Amino acid sequence: MLTTVVGSYPSFPRQPSSIGEKISNCMGSYDAYKSALELAVQDQVKAGVNLISDGQVRGNMLEVFAREIPGMITKDGIPIIIDRIQPAPHSIGASDIKMALKTASKLSSDFSNDLQILSKNKFQDKFKGIKAIITGPTTLALSSRIEGFYSKDEKNEAIIDIASVLKKEAEHLQNAGAAVIQIDEPFLSTGIADLKIAKKAIEIIVNDLHQPTSIHVCGPISEVIDDLLKFKVSIIDCEFADQNKNLEALESINLNGKKMGLGCIDTKTNTVETKEQVASIIKKGIELVGKENLIADPDCGMRLRSREAAYSKLKIMVETVKWLS
Numbered sequence: 271m272l273t274t275v276v277g278s279y280p281s282f283p284r285q286p287s288s289i290g291e292k293i294s295n296c297m298g299s300y301d302a303y304k305s306a307l308e309l310a311v312q313d314q315v316k317a318g319v320n321l322i323s324d325g326q327v328r329g330n331m332l333e334v335f336a337r338e339i340p341g342m343i344t345k346d347g348i349p350i351i352i353d354r355i356q357p358a359p360h361s362i363g364a365s366d367i368k369m370a371l372k373t374a375s376k377l378s379s380d381f382s383n384d385l386q387i388l389s390k391n392k393f394q395d396k397f398k399g400i401k402a403i404i405t406g407p408t409t410l411a412l413s414s415r416i417e418g419f420y421s422k423d424e425k426n427e428a429i430i431d432i433a434s435v436l437k438k439e440a441e442h443l444q445n446a447g448a449a450v451i452q453i454d455e456p457f458l459s460t461g462i463a464d465l466k467i468a469k470k471a472i473e474i475i476v477n478d479l480h481q482p483t484s485i486h487v488c489g490p491i492s493e494v495i496d497d498l499l500k501f502k503v504s505i506i507d508c509e510f511a512d513q514n515k516n517l518e519a520l521e522s523i524n525l526n527g528k529k530m531g532l533g534c535i536d537t538k539t540n541t542v543e544t545k546e547q548v549a550s551i552i553k554k555g556i557e558l559v560g561k562e563n564l565i566a567d568p569d570c571g572m573r574l575r576s577r578e579a580a581y582s583k584l585k586i587m588v589e590t591v592k593w594l595s
Contacts, residue, residue, distance in 0.1 A: 271566055271594070272320045272321060272565045273566045273567065273587060274319060274401060274565055275401070276403075276486055276531075276537075276568055277326050277452065277571045278323075278327075278331070278573035279310035279313065279323070279327065279580055280573060280576065281303070281325065281326075281327040282309060283306050284302055284306070303327050303328050306325065309577075310323075310324065311370050311374050312373065313584070315377045315378055316377075317585045318584075318588035321397070321400075321401050322370070323400065323403055324366040324367055325370070326571065326573065330347070331571070332347075332349050333349065334363075334405070336410065336414065339355060339362075339435055340356035340358065340359075341419070341431075351411075351416045354419045354420075354431070355434075358435060361446070363402060363443055363446075367400055367402050367443055371400050380398040381399060399449030399450070401452055401484075402440075402448035403454060404436055404453050404454065404475070405453075405454050406453045406485070407430070407436055407471040408458065408471060409458075411428045412425065412429075413457070414428070416428070429471050433470075436453075437474055440475050440479060444481050448481060451479060451483045451484070452484040452485070453476075453483065453486070453503070454486045455468065455485055455487055456487060458487045458494055458498065459489035459493075460489065465497045469502075472485060472501050482504040484507055485505070487508055489509065489513065491516050492515065492516070492518065495520075496523070499523065499525065500526075504528060506525075506531065507567065508531065508533060509569035510532055510533045511536040511537075511569045512533075512536045512569050517554050517558065520558040520559055521558060523559070525563055529564070530559055532566055533567060534555075534568075535548065535567070535568035535584075535586075536568075537569045537571065537572050537574075542586060545586060548590040566591050567587075568583060568587065572584075
């Protein structure tokens with residue numbers, strides 16, 4: 271069984287210390303987050319995770335996109351739409367994917383962007399690669415305050431425009447070496463989102479991509495799982511450690527050839543699970559949808575956890591999967 275992460279990792283940006291770094295900082299070329307990204311990658315690789323991320327170290331899932339997309343700004347951490355959404359003049363995350371792949375490759379020569387797990391299950395336990403994370407258009411739009419161009423009743427138009435922008439970003443990330451493109455859409459389980467518009471927006475992003483795609487949805491899924499399984503993605507990823515009733519939603523479902531990302535680590539606490547606790551969730555998932563259809567991961571991102579807790583949680587998840595194998 272493959273192991274992965276949802277995305278974020280504790281971030282520790284480092285201020286310039288050497289003379290060279292201080293000169294680079296004055297010239298605007300010093301990257302305080304480079305070491306944070308390398309640390310996140312190193313921890314994930316050391317923990318034994320197959321499909322890692324770049325750690326999403328540069329900010330929260332909303333601001334990292336809102337501050338780069340023309341037509342959007344952030345104020346006090348809140349995304350605001352001030353004008354027509356336009357394509358970004360550059361990739362938002364491609365350089366971090368390249369840096370993560372380079373860092374991971376130094377630690378393990380097995381890292382690749384040629385993912386085969388969806389068609390050849392025998393490669394599952396051995397594959398290692400980088401997952402790129404995109405904040406979904408529905409979540410970005412519904413989290414934003416509208417102050418320009420779109421009326422408050424035109425959020426669906428904003429969602430479609432954001433999707434067109436994110437399609438270009440997904441292509442950049444794929445070309446940078448991402449093995450999987452994951453789209454985070456926590457709003458899809460809230461009852462607020464128009465799932466038909468959300469589905470259309472996701473299709474805009476994933477059409478013509480040749481790498482597998484995933485959608486991550488937090489919260490209770492019993493009311494939306496049937497709709498999610500119709501989305502044009504390869505993997506549906508959800509919480510099951512902190513949302514025990516979500517396992518019931520898997521009873522008698524047809525995955526339609528998709529994989530299920532099985533959140534088996536609680537990311538809302540620093541308390542590290544026991545192997546038995548993690549195994550109980552995975553065993554139930556295997557019983558319901560089959561081992562060949564599962565990918566083990568934490569419930570959500572781990573940005574708010576301590577580094578020690580985040581690493582220990584990933585390690586116990588990997589050890590449990592190997593134990594069950």
